[in-house]
Amino acid sequence: MKQEKLKFLADNPFYTKRFAFYVGKRCNTQTIKDVAVELHLDWKTVKELEKQYMLEKLRRAGNPGPKVIGIDEISIRKGHRYRIIVSDLERKRVIWFGGKDRSEESMNLFYDELGVHKTRKIRLAVMDMWKAFENAIRCRAPQAAILYDKFHIIKHLNDALDKVRKSEYARLSGKDRKFIKGQKYTLLSHRENLTVEGRKALKILLTANKRLNTAYVLKETFGQLWSYTSEAWARKFFDNWKASLKWQRLKPYEEFAELVERHWDGIAAFCKPENKVPLGFVEGLNNKIRVIQRRAYGLRDEEYLRLKILACMLPDI
Numbered sequence: 001m002k003q004e005k006l007k008f009l010a011d012n013p014f015y016t017k018r019f020a021f022y023v024g025k026r027c028n029t030q031t032i033k034d035v036a037v038e039l040h041l042d043w044k045t046v047k048e049l050e051k052q053y054m055l056e057k058l059r060r061a062g063n064p065g066p067k068v069i070g071i072d073e074i075s076i077r078k079g080h081r082y083r084i085i086v087s088d089l090e091r092k093r094v095i096w097f098g099g100k101d102r103s104e105e106s107m108n109l110f111y112d113e114l115g116v117h118k119t120r121k122i123r124l125a126v127m128d129m130w131k132a133f134e135n136a137i138r139c140r141a142p143q144a145a146i147l148y149d150k151f152h153i154i155k156h157l158n159d160a161l162d163k164v165r166k167s168e169y170a171r172l173s174g175k176d177r178k179f180i181k182g183q184k185y186t187l188l189s190h191r192e193n194l195t196v197e198g199r200k201a202l203k204i205l206l207t208a209n210k211r212l213n214t215a216y217v218l219k220e221t222f223g224q225l226w227s228y229t230s231e232a233w234a235r236k237f238f239d240n241w242k243a244s245l246k247w248q249r250l251k252p253y254e255e256f257a258e259l260v261e262r263h264w265d266g267i268a269a270f271c272k273p274e275n276k277v278p279l280g281f282v283e284g285l286n287n288k289i290r291v292i293q294r295r296a297y298g299l300r301d302e303e304y305l306r307l308k309i310l311a312c313m314l315p316d317i
Contacts, residue, residue: 020049020053023053024050024052024053025053026039027050027053047304051307054307054308056317057311058310061314064093064096065121066086066121067123068123068125068126069089069125071086071125071126071127071128071133072084072128073085073130074293083097084098084106084107084110085309087281087282089281093313094285094309094310096110097306097309102130102133107132108136111136120143122143122144124146124275124277125137125141126277128149129266134266145275150279151279151282151283153260154222156259160256161188163252164250165184165215179205179208179209180212187205187212211248211249218248225241225267231271242257284313288312288313292309296308
């Protein structure tokens with residue numbers, strides 16, 4: 001006896017596709033548990049219906065053929081267990097989630113799946129300064145230019161600023177020390193993201209500690225590097241910035257400057273008009289992934305996490 005599959009039914013025969021998609025949309029902003037309670041469903045049913053919804057989103061998005069890729073990694077569960085995420089920065093979508101770590105071997109799995117023909121069409125790869133990612137792209141897609149991600153570079157600079165904060169806290173005592181305690185977030189945040197109270201605290205902190213004030217101003221100034229459209233002018237700016245460190249006794253900043261020096265070509269690549277990719281997508285994606293991981297905390301279904309990340313930037317259906 002032949003059974004006919006009805007197109008309007010989801011893979012779960014008790015529910016229509018329309019209902020499955022409704023459940024999937026609800027899971028964009030709520031946990032599986034919350035949706036299950038609200039709709040009086042078993043949480044396993046909600047999870048399976050959401051998976052069907054995400055698979056349909058991916059099917060409609062089609063197979064990737066990226067020209068500009070962004071490469072990043074996330075830590076999963078506890079410990080240093082990583083998975084690699086690759087995005088199409090022109091179409092603003094995640095196209096791959098995989099690997100077993102951050103190794104060159106894991107990175108090559110992406111190029112294997114993409115295929116030789118499509119890999120040869122990649123013209124730009126945006127990434128952090130992780131050597132394994134760079135080695136893989138130079139080997140598999142040597143025609144592609146490399147651009148180091150601004151957000152990762154600024155993270156290194158923030159780390160340098162935090163080291164200065166810690167050294168000042170260790171050096172000082174009494175009332176001079178109390179201004180620094182508990183002010184890590186205040187010091188490392190963008191000024192525009194601080195509350196009125198936060199800005200007041202920042203002003204007091206920088207007024208009270210000259211060395212931290214110098215480090216903070218240097219950090220804020222460095223961001224101007226990405227405003228240049230000429231590599232020569234960008235180089236002149238960086239040389240002047242680096243020279244200004246000479247008498248400041250800011251060892252973490254000197255180390256950061258050497259890091260930039262070693263990776264200069266990949267940083268200065270942003271000056272070229274063809275490399276002006278919208279990096280705001282990367283920040284938005286990272287924020288979404290953090291939310292996904294928080295909501296999926298405790299779930300050990302990595303395939304579910306993979307689908308969530310692959311589908312998170314796709315339009316609803």
